[in-house]
Amino acid sequence: MKWGMVIDLQKCTGCGECVAACKLENNVAIVEPKESEMGRTMLWMDMLTMYEGEYPRLRVRQFPRPCMHCDHPPCTKVCPVRATYKNEEGIVAQIYPQCIGCRYCMAACPYTVKSFNWYKPEWAPGIRETTNPDVSVRPAGVVEKCTFCVHRLQKAKEQAKSEGRTLREDDFQTACAESCPAGAIVFGDLDNTGHRVSSLSHSPRATRLLEDLGTEPKVIYLKEVD
Amino acid sequence: MEKAPAAPHPEYDLLRPIEDPGKSFYYIVAVLLVIILYTGYVYIRQLYYGLGVTGMAQPVTWGFYIINFVFFIGISHAGTLISAILRLSKAEWRRPITRMAEVITAIVLAIGGLHPIIDLGRPDRMSHLFFNGRLQSPLLWDITSITAYFTASTIYLYIPMIPDIAILRDRGVRPRWLYEFLSWGWQGTEQQHKVLDRAMNILMVVVIPIAISVHTIISYIFAMTVQPGWHSTIFGPYFVVGAIFSGIAAILVLMIVFRKVFHLERYLKLIHFNYLSVLLLIMSLLWFYFTFSEYLTGFYGHEPNEMRVFWYKFSGDFAPYFWTMVACNFLLPLILLSNRRTRTIPGILVASISVIIGMWLERLIIVVPSLANPRLPYPTGIYIPSHTEWVLFLGGVSVFILGYMLFARFFPVISIWEIQEGRQESAKAVTERITSYMPDPQPPLAKG
Numbered sequence A: 001m002k003w004g005m006v007i008d009l010q011k012c013t014g015c016g017e018c019v020a021a022c023k024l025e026n027n028v029a030i031v032e033p034k035e036s037e038m039g040r041t042m043l044w045m046d047m048l049t050m051y052e053g054e055y056p057r058l059r060v061r062q063f064p065r066p067c068m069h070c071d072h073p074p075c076t077k078v079c080p081v082r083a084t085y086k087n088e089e090g091i092v093a094q095i096y097p098q099c100i101g102c103r104y105c106m107a108a109c110p111y112t113v114k115s116f117n118w119y120k121p122e123w124a125p126g127i128r129e130t131t132n133p134d135v136s137v138r139p140a141g142v143v144e145k146c147t148f149c150v151h152r153l154q155k156a157k158e159q160a161k162s163e164g165r166t167l168r169e170d171d172f173q174t175a176c177a178e179s180c181p182a183g184a185i186v187f188g189d190l191d192n193t194g195h196r197v198s199s200l201s202h203s204p205r206a207t208r209l210l211e212d213l214g215t216e217p218k219v220i221y222l223k224e225v226d
Numbered sequence B: 001m002e003k004a005p006a007a008p009h010p011e012y013d014l015l016r017p018i019e020d021p022g023k024s025f026y027y028i029v030a031v032l033l034v035i036i037l038y039t040g041y042v043y044i045r046q047l048y049y050g051l052g053v054t055g056m057a058q059p060v061t062w063g064f065y066i067i068n069f070v071f072f073i074g075i076s077h078a079g080t081l082i083s084a085i086l087r088l089s090k091a092e093w094r095r096p097i098t099r100m101a102e103v104i105t106a107i108v109l110a111i112g113g114l115h116p117i118i119d120l121g122r123p124d125r126m127s128h129l130f131f132n133g134r135l136q137s138p139l140l141w142d143i144t145s146i147t148a149y150f151t152a153s154t155i156y157l158y159i160p161m162i163p164d165i166a167i168l169r170d171r172g173v174r175p176r177w178l179y180e181f182l183s184w185g186w187q188g189t190e191q192q193h194k195v196l197d198r199a200m201n202i203l204m205v206v207v208i209p210i211a212i213s214v215h216t217i218i219s220y221i222f223a224m225t226v227q228p229g230w231h232s233t234i235f236g237p238y239f240v241v242g243a244i245f246s247g248i249a250a251i252l253v254l255m256i257v258f259r260k261v262f263h264l265e266r267y268l269k270l271i272h273f274n275y276l277s278v279l280l281l282i283m284s285l286l287w288f289y290f291t292f293s294e295y296l297t298g299f300y301g302h303e304p305n306e307m308r309v310f311w312y313k314f315s316g317d318f319a320p321y322f323w324t325m326v327a328c329n330f331l332l333p334l335i336l337l338s339n340r341r342t343r344t345i346p347g348i349l350v351a352s353i354s355v356i357i358g359m360w361l362e363r364l365i366i367v368v369p370s371l372a373n374p375r376l377p378y379p380t381g382i383y384i385p386s387h388t389e390w391v392l393f394l395g396g397v398s399v400f401i402l403g404y405m406l407f408a409r410f411f412p413v414i415s416i417w418e419i420q421e422g423r424q425e426s427a428k429a430v431t432e433r434i435t436s437y438m439p440d441p442q443p444p445l446a447k448g
Helices: A017-025 A031-039 A074-078 A104-108 A149-160 A175-179 A197-198 B012-019 B024-049 B064-089 B098-119 B138-170 B176-182 B190-222 B235-261 B268-301 B304-314 B318-336 B346-373 B388-408 B415-439
Strands: A003-008 A046-052 A058-067 A084-086 A092-094 A184-191 A220-224
Touching: A003 A197, A017 A046, A017 A058, A074 A084, A074 A104, A074 A175, A084 A175, A084 B190, A092 A175, A104 B304, A149 B190, A175 B304, A197 A220, B012 B138, B012 B388, B012 B415, B024 B138, B024 B388, B064 B098, B064 B138, B064 B190, B064 B235, B064 B388, B098 B388, B138 B190, B138 B415, B190 B235, B190 B346, B235 B268, B235 B346, B268 B304, B268 B318, B268 B346, B304 B346
Parallel strands: A003 A220
Antiparallel strands: A003 A184, A046 A058, A084 A092
């Protein structure tokens, strides 16, 4: 099994629904406006904006950016305490109780996907009750990141086991994939030809971010057709 | 026990700071203690609230703490490495300098080594480094090499101090128990001198590779990532050269201060400053060579991400710091030290301070611009250190000054026995040595 994601930029409208869904699903802390101005906004799924060309022939491209879950992740190589590692299903995971907060993984990640808890996360009274009980709230001083909604995978696996069958593609999707109104994000097993990601990943439009670094990302983008 | 008679010691100038420290010593200590207490308060506040009290943010997640870490560890190369090289090469002029240099190493290394801990988001989980440590991580090599260097250099500082501590013990200087304990039963017998010599020789040889490994590994922390501006093969030697460079500057500043304060003109002569400042000049040229190679190869490679960092330093937000660094590390020392008329004590002091500032800027220029220019478009802010970070920096410097003052209060900063040995034996030994270098006389022509 090799979990991966395909993001079709032809379909993506840049609406930001995936960003919001991810934030709610994973209890990603909301920071004060002042903190946000300092560059401490916490997003596991970010919407990046790229400008191409010069004015007036300027072209703005937007693309969602989760963790790439690289096959050769630069972050796990440098972690001094085995707090970040790649599990046997290819998901790059972070053990929050083991992270010492040295932020070496953040410095090493070429995709800048990791967030750091500068302060103890706090929720406004109303929002506190809506946090997801399946996802732990990270304490101050640790690094956190997109997990491909691994808690949903866990649930789906248990469900499948209790029903005595193997895991199916529609058993579980990440929060971003599920919420995308355009259906631009597809999640599944790259090794399983029965999953849509597997066939989409072989599309001639398929490309990966910073491919030349040799990190082998498992997030595949489908290029826009001009 | 009655106090030993205060016979005028031949090297009384060196003992005076210990036997009669004077009042100003306590005033300065008080001021430093206030600063250090305040630093402690600021650090506890950081522990309580988290690293949010610093100016660091995403993507510039490493700031002052890492910069100062690299800087302090660099300064620490002053001592042991230089003193070991001078001892090993039998440079006779080393005698008044070595101990001063070694003390710098021991104190600064302890301060520098603490910085990564200050930088941790969860210092309470430090023990994971021992229980879950990954040998593949350069951070772990770093801990290993710094610990090894600290151990080796403190022993290397202590061993040659034993005969001097025995002098203090025999003169009945207080606190007696301290000197009694630390002198380790030294009586100055021939056997003891032999053991001391052998111990020093072993340490001298061991300490050099350890010292080089320390700064090489610090550079590896950066160079082993694929980040533009860091991923460089030259970083190992570049960092070592920079470390020795800033180290020599630090020794020179301390020597000038001690010479002035304790009236050590008889010991720290112009020739010492002259030799060391020429060494500083050579290191400045070497530093320029490395910097030039580093940026020229990057520029010719013209990799877009690399170039972004390059222009950020050369003409972007970091240009003022970059060009100040070049002026401080290269232009100013070159002008001041290559001219005999400006290679005076004030000139050397200015050049050394400028090198220390320049080398701090170099660390800033290595750490921040690479992080501030990630490959993917990312909303970036400029890194502005907070009050907390400044206070902790000042606190580090204060701990250094206090540590050095306390050392000088209890132990001679210039090795008394080595000076005496130099006076009594060196002239003969050096003559013998030079004779041994000379070509052998022609064998008499065989009569045919």
